Amino acid sequence: MLKAVHRYGVEEIDEEIPAGKIKPDSVGDPIVNSGLIAIKLLTDKEVYNCSKGDLKKASDKLVKLYLTPAWYKEIQSIFPNSTYVQAARNYKREEKSKEFLYELIDGIDEVDKSNDYCIFCGNPAYKRRDGKPFVKTQIPLIGSSDFTNFFPSFKNGIDVCARCALAVQFAPQLFYKTGGKPSAINCNNEDVMLVFGRECIEYINRKMVLNAFKSKDTSGIFDEGFKSPQNALFHLAYKLSVNYKTLLNDNEEIMIYRIDNFNQNPAGVSIYKLPNNVFRFVIMLMKSPEYRRTWYDLLSRHYRVKEGTKSGLTIWKVNYNRIHDSLLNNRSIVWTFKDDKIKKSTVPWIIVERYMELVRDMNKKRIGAIKNLADKIATCIEETNNKRRVNDIVSAKDLSAFRNQLRLVFRDWQKLGKDGPMITFDEYISTIIPEDYSGWREIRDLIVIRLYERLHDMLSSSEENESEGGEK
Numbered sequence: 001m002l003k004a005v006h007r008y009g010v011e012e013i014d015e016e017i018p019a020g021k022i023k024p025d026s027v028g029d030p031i032v033n034s035g036l037i038a039i040k041l042l043t044d045k046e047v048y049n050c051s052k053g054d055l056k057k058a059s060d061k062l063v064k065l066y067l068t069p070a071w072y073k074e075i076q077s078i079f080p081n082s083t084y085v086q087a088a089r090n091y092k093r094e095e096k097s098k099e100f101l102y103e104l105i106d107g108i109d110e111v112d113k114s115n116d117y118c119i120f121c122g123n124p125a126y127k128r129r130d131g132k133p134f135v136k137t138q139i140p141l142i143g144s145s146d147f148t149n150f151f152p153s154f155k156n157g158i159d160v161c162a163r164c165a166l167a168v169q170f171a172p173q174l175f176y177k178t179g180g181k182p183s184a185i186n187c188n189n190e191d192v193m194l195v196f197g198r199e200c201i202e203y204i205n206r207k208m209v210l211n212a213f214k215s216k217d218t219s220g221i222f223d224e225g226f227k228s229p230q231n232a233l234f235h236l237a238y239k240l241s242v243n244y245k246t247l248l249n250d251n252e253e254i255m256i257y258r259i260d261n262f263n264q265n266p267a268g269v270s271i272y273k274l275p276n277n278v279f280r281f282v283i284m285l286m287k288s289p290e291y292r293r294t295w296y297d298l299l300s301r302h303y304r305v306k307e308g309t310k311s312g313l314t315i316w317k318v319n320y321n322r323i324h325d326s327l328l329n330n331r332s333i334v335w336t337f338k339d340d341k342i343k344k345s346t347v348p349w350i351i352v353e354r355y356m357e358l359v360r361d362m363n364k365k366r367i368g369a370i371k372n373l374a375d376k377i378a379t380c381i382e383e384t385n386n387k388r389r390v391n392d393i394v395s396a397k398d399l400s401a402f403r404n405q406l407r408l409v410f411r412d413w414q415k416l417g418k419d420g421p422m423i424t425f426d427e428y429i430s431t432i433i434p435e436d437y438s439g440w441r442e443i444r445d446l447i448v449i450r451l452y453e454r455l456h457d458m459l460s461s462s463e464e465n466e467s468e469g470g471e472k
């Protein structure tokens with residue numbers, strides 16, 4: 001069975017494709033890929049098995065959909081001035097649109113001896129019968145992040161093959177709405193794209209049955225009400241991890257390409273990426289109902305809510321979340337794993353550990369060493385009954401103050417008459433605080449999280465010995 005491999009860079013397919021059939025291989029372009037998957041779902045056939053008749057039938061339905069008032073406004077921003085949305089009086093939109101699509105379908109196996117190649121897949125480019133070039137009217141200006149401007153100076157359009165041009169026409173049906181804008185979704189796991197695509201098609205079918213697309217107030221594109229693209233990205237990851245975890249292979253990443261400004265902005269697109277390491281962390285969180293609850297609780301503490309926000313809006317769809325933003329921008333969220341006011345960790349240590357390992361790329365040995373040291377510090381604080389040490393560590397403002405606090409704990413440890421040092425010098429330098437280590441705050445926070453977890457009862461009990469403290 002011929003199968004497209006949807007992983008960038010490994011898409012060589014040697015099998016022969018019968019003439020007149022559409023090739024299934026992923027081209028690495030989010031819009032073309034979405035379109036190929038839409039065709040597969042709409043025809044219920046492997047794309048390379050679709051006959052011209054199948055494709056024309058699917059195209060007829062597509063035109064019917066795009067001409068509805070709800071879709072009209074979507075298409076205006078995706079394919080401005082195209083046959084689907086021509087406003088000229090007496091313009092036969094349905095007829096012209098079908099004509100355009102049928103021409104592409106018939107052009108799929110036409111071999112043109114030109115020297116121009118499709119910018120998406122590298123096959124020979126298609127020459128339109130009217131001699132006109134492909135422009136943003138047919139192909140939205142967002143092929144890939146590498147192309148902010150498609151047009152080489154000596155050309156007035158782009159080179160694209162009939163297959164890719166046709167796929168692009170179908171792509172909007174698998175778009176997703178973020179903040180009111182059409183957004184192409186891409187994932188390097190085809191199974192994920194298929195389940196996502198099915199949801200989009202189900203949405204469209206449901207609205208069709210209800211005649212909802214007769215109103216321009218209905219969103220044509222699948223819309224779950226997400227205003228923030230970051231939250232939408234995480235929502236997709238949470239949903240996939242909970243509902244479709246057996247489809248996931250741990251290599252996934254998801255991208256959202258958000259189309260902006262009716263194609264007027266030369267960049268035209270904002271790109272949001274959920275990298276694989278963050279996705280794996282999400283999968284880990286979602287696999288346990290308990291971790292999931294803990295995680296959602298943690299998120300709920302970090303939505304930015306402005307005063308006077310209208311009630312009734314769903315915060316998790318609409319509001320900026322600092323944790324999501326930090327995860328997407330490679331900033332540490334370790335500080336959110338503790339609550340200094342009530343001296344408690346907000347997540348169990350296992351989540352902290354997995355976060356450090358998966359997202360912060362810290363090796364297990366180092367995480368283990370930090371945990372060991374924190375556990376010994378906890379023992380020392382318990383045995384000396386000096387909980388003020390915890391506050392002193394929490395409030396260390398710079399690296400030298402932090403080092404000094406650790407030194408004081410090491411001294412407490414010696415005073416207790418323990419065998420051997422709390423930590424060897426080598427281990428201290430290599431795993432805890434390398435010289436001039438800029439990430440020291442993260443290490444401090446890790447130690448504090450563990451101390452809160454170990455010493456919570458002691459720290460939350462009466463504050464009476466707060467003032468006694470140990471000598472400085």
Ligand SMILES: [Zn+2]
Pocket residue numbers: 118119120121122123160161162163164165
């Ligand atoms: Zn192509």
